[in-house]
Amino acid sequence: AQSVTQPDIHITVSEGASLELRCNYSYGATPYLFWYVQSPGQGLQLLLKYFSGDTLVQGIKGFEAEFKRSQSSFNLRKPSVHWSDAAEYFCAVGGRNNNDMRFGAGTRLTVKP
């Protein structure tokens, strides 16, 4: 069965520090992997996605993620966090048609000044 685990419920980092959010997945076929961000009262915004090819993918707002098949991981990184990055981050896995997507429980990011 497919599933997504985000081990960190809440992370606090100082502004300007680097960030890594962890994501582990379980999926029977070729996974399509996504990271979304959700600000309070907002819908989800796609940060980046991985379908195939280069395992290091670049997204919006300076985020990147690395797909590691051997570790079933798709961790999100940012070299320098800005106060506006404070939000909830969700990792998701799905198939080709987006009709069976599974989301993790999310990681809440707090940014200290």
Add this chain to the structure above:
Amino acid sequence: GVTQSPTHLIKTRGQQVTLRCSSQSGHNTVSWYQQALGQGPQFIFQYYREEENGRGNFPPRFSGLQFPNDSSELNVNALELDDSALYLCASSLNPGLAGGGEQYFGPGTRLTVT
């Protein structure tokens, strides 16, 4: 963009509710998700060209409709307290595209069942 109405809704257990979504222009696929407080979204179902095209682990009292004019509905009958959640819709292009094309999410409808 994707819009949803109403923004907030309060219903009583046992009642029925209809939530509405207006997809991004030109998108022929809409997916609905339930997001309980403190959890990630859970896939309810997807509609492609007005036909159901996949369903998550939700009972039949959750049903949907998609209309030719880029709008869609989520209907929930016999509401239960556990149905209290944020309901999100997301529209996208042809699901045959790799990854189904990017999904664009609406802001959601907050449903409270008392």
